[in-house]
Amino acid sequence: MTDTPTDMPMIFDGHNDFLLRLLRDPVNRETTWLTDTGHGHLDLPRMQRGGFGGGFFAIYISSPDQPYDIDDMMANPPYSVPLPPLIDHVTAMPVALAMAGHLKWMERASEGAFRICRTVAELRDCQAKGIVSAIMHIEGAEPISADLDALYLWHDMGLRSIGPVWSRPTVFGHGVPFAFPSSPDTGDGLTAAGKDLVRLCNDLGIMLDLSHLNEAGFNDVATLSDAPLVATHSNAHAITPSARNLTDRQLDMIRDTGGMVGLNYATGFLNEDGAKADDRGWDPMLRHLDYLIGRLGEDHVGFGSDFDGAQVPAIMGDVAGLNGLRAALRAHGYGAELMTKLCHENWFAVLDRTWKP
Numbered sequence: 001m002t003d004t005p006t007d008m009p010m011i012f013d014g015h016n017d018f019l020l021r022l023l024r025d026p027v028n029r030e031t032t033w034l035t036d037t038g039h040g041h042l043d044l045p046r047m048q049r050g051g052f053g054g055g056f057f058a059i060y061i062s063s064p065d066q067p068y069d070i071d072d073m074m075a076n077p078p079y080s081v082p083l084p085p086l087i088d089h090v091t092a093m094p095v096a097l098a099m100a101g102h103l104k105w106m107e108r109a110s111e112g113a114f115r116i117c118r119t120v121a122e123l124r125d126c127q128a129k130g131i132v133s134a135i136m137h138i139e140g141a142e143p144i145s146a147d148l149d150a151l152y153l154w155h156d157m158g159l160r161s162i163g164p165v166w167s168r169p170t171v172f173g174h175g176v177p178f179a180f181p182s183s184p185d186t187g188d189g190l191t192a193a194g195k196d197l198v199r200l201c202n203d204l205g206i207m208l209d210l211s212h213l214n215e216a217g218f219n220d221v222a223t224l225s226d227a228p229l230v231a232t233h234s235n236a237h238a239i240t241p242s243a244r245n246l247t248d249r250q251l252d253m254i255r256d257t258g259g260m261v262g263l264n265y266a267t268g269f270l271n272e273d274g275a276k277a278d279d280r281g282w283d284p285m286l287r288h289l290d291y292l293i294g295r296l297g298e299d300h301v302g303f304g305s306d307f308d309g310a311q312v313p314a315i316m317g318d319v320a321g322l323n324g325l326r327a328a329l330r331a332h333g334y335g336a337e338l339m340t341k342l343c344h345e346n347w348f349a350v351l352d353r354t355w356k357p
Contacts, residue, residue: 008051008323008326008339009051009326009339009340009343009344010051010052010053010127010343010344011050011051011052011053011303011322011325011326011343011344012053012054012055012123012127012133012302012303012343012344012347012348013052013054013055013056013262013303013304013305013307014055014056014232014233014260014262014302014303014304014305014347015055015056015058015137015139015211015232015233015262015264015304015305015306015307015309016041016042016055016056016057016058016305016306016307016308016309017058017060017139017306017307017308017309018040018041018042018057018307018308019057019058019059019060019099019102019103020058020060020062020099020308020309021040021042021308022099022102022106023095023098023099023102026102029102029105030109033106033109033110034109034110040308040318041305041307041308041312041318041319042307042308042318042319044110044113044114044132046318046319046320047132047319048113048132049319049320049323050318050319050320050321050322050323051322051323051326052132052319052322053126053127053132053133053343053344054117054123054126054127054132054133054134054135055133055134055135055305056134056135056137056161056209056232056304057103057134057135057136057137058137058138058139058309059096059099059100059103059136059137059138059139059143060099060138060139060140060166060309061087061091061092061095061096061140061142061143061166063084063085063087063168064084064085066082066084068081068082070178071276071311073178074178074180074268074274074275074276075275075276075277076275077180077181077273077274077275078180078181078274079178079179079180079274080177080178080179080182081167081177081178081179082177083167083168083169083174083175083177084167084168085168085169086168086169086170086171087140087142087168087170088142089142089143089144089145089150089171091142092142092143093143093150095143096138096142096143097143100136100157103116103134103136104116106134107134110132112131113131113132114131114132114133114134115131115132115133115134116133116134116135116136116158117133117134117135118158118160119355119357120348120351120352120355123135123348123351124348127344135160135161136157136158136159136160136161137159137160137161137162137163137209137232138154138159138161138162138163139163139166139209139212140163140164140165140166140168140170140175140212141162141163141164141165141170141172141197142170144162144172144197145171146171146172146193148193148196148197148200151197151200151201151204151206152204155204155206159206160205160206160207160351160355161206161207161208161209161232162197162201162206162207162208162209163208163209163210163211163212163213163232164190164194164197164198164208164213164217164221165212165213165217166212167212167244170194171191171193171194172190172191172193172194172197173188173189173190173191173194173213173214173217173220174186174187174188174189174213174214174216174217175212175213175214176212176213176214176215176243176244177243178242178243178244178268179242179243180240180241180242180243180268180274181241181242181274182241182242182243183215183237183241183243183247184214184215184218184237184243184244184245184246184247184250185214185215185216186214186215186243187214187216188214188216188217189214189216189217189219189220190216190217190220190221190224194217194220195220195224198220198221198224198225199224201225201227202225202226202227204356205354205355205356207227207230207351207354207355208221208225208227208229208230209230209231209232210229210230210231210234211231211232211233211234211244211264211304212244214243215247215250218250218253222253222257227257227353227354228254228257228258228259228260228350228353228354229253229254229257229259230254230259230260230261230350230354231246231250231254231259231260231261231262231304232260232262232304233262233263233264233266233304233305233306234246234261234262234264234269234304235263235264235269235270235288235292236251236288236291236292236295237250238291239272239287239288239291240269240270240271240272240274240284240288241274242268242269242274244264244269245269246261248295251292251295251296252295254296254300255295255296255297255300258300258350258353259300259350260300260301260302260346260347260350261292261296261300261301261302261304262302262303262304262305262347263285263288263289263292263301263302263303263304264304264305264306264310265285265303265305265306265307265310265312265313265316266306266309266310266311266312267280267284267310267311267312267313268310268311270284270285270288270313271284272284272287276311278311278312278313278314279314280313281313281315282313282315282324282325282328282332284313285313285325285328286328286329286332289301289329289342293338298338298341298342299341299346299349300346300350301341301342301346302341302342302343302344302346302347303342303343305319307319326339326343329342
């Protein structure tokens with residue numbers, strides 16, 4: 001059950017990296033998932049307390065250790081983190097399958113409290129019954145080879161969302177680096193295989209996530225895709241000029257396709273000075289939300305926390321802090337209808353426009 005007040009809507013979230021935590025400590029996965037250890041941002045009890053209705057659970061392949069400290073660089077802007085090297089699909093596939101297995105295990109171990117969903121009807125059913133829902137998402141398409149055959153298998157396994165890249169190159173395109181201040185216009189667009197990936201995702205009804213794609217790749221997807229443009233965990237470049245954030249032109253393109261942006265809670269993408277500092281309260285989140293709503297309209301904005309993958313504001317803490325976020329939004333003047341849209345309805349609506357029966 002949830003401790004969220006009954007007049008506060010459940011939050012559906014655009015991105016988290018909880019599966020990476022399980023991958024790194026599989027021996028203790030039952031404790032990590034089913035008990036409130038106070039570690040990390042997510043576990044089932046804290047999701048229930050915070051009114052976390054569900055979200056996109058990312059399958060992500062970590063880059064090998066690099067000869068620099070990304071956290072230290074991002075704490076002291078300006079910075080420009082070099083892109084890690086490409087990871088081939090032979091290396092990525094077993095890791096991705098292990099993470100998909102963890103997601104399936106989470107469903108079974110929850111004894112009905114958590115469910116992997118493949119349709120919007122299933123997401124709504126979970127919400128009505130107080131079940132935490134999950135969408136299988138791949139962040140960076142390294143587990144898929146250029147021939148795309150594996151994408152059919154992943155779709156059969158439940159994959160409904162994929163990002164062609166993380167912030168590194170793939171056989172499909174080029175990720176945007178972690179850099180501040182910087183434009184997202186940092187390199188070439190999609191490869192021929194990347195353009196084929198877009199077409200096949202459209203055919204299968206798999207949502208394409210543009211959050212880590214550079215501007216040229218973003219433009220290619222916009223040209224090729226017949227689906228809404230979606231960035232699951234990105235913010236406004238006009239406020240925080242990080243390469244990872246979206247320019248006004250990109251936001252306008254997302255709006256014009258009936259797309260969606262999920263607000264990223266990562267402090268380095270929220271704070272106007274680009275610093276990875278967690279002591280700024282709710283104000284940076286509210287500034288970005290106001291801007292995104294003003295640019296996109298209230299039907300095209302939601303949340304994309306990056307829980308367990310980023311430093312979030314200390315006032316948030318972890319997923320149980322979503323109750324504080326809701327209270328801050330209400331105090332900021334967001335009414336009940338807008339709250340419902342932001343918290344989950346906009347996500348359900350864009351998925352309804354994207355997925356296929």
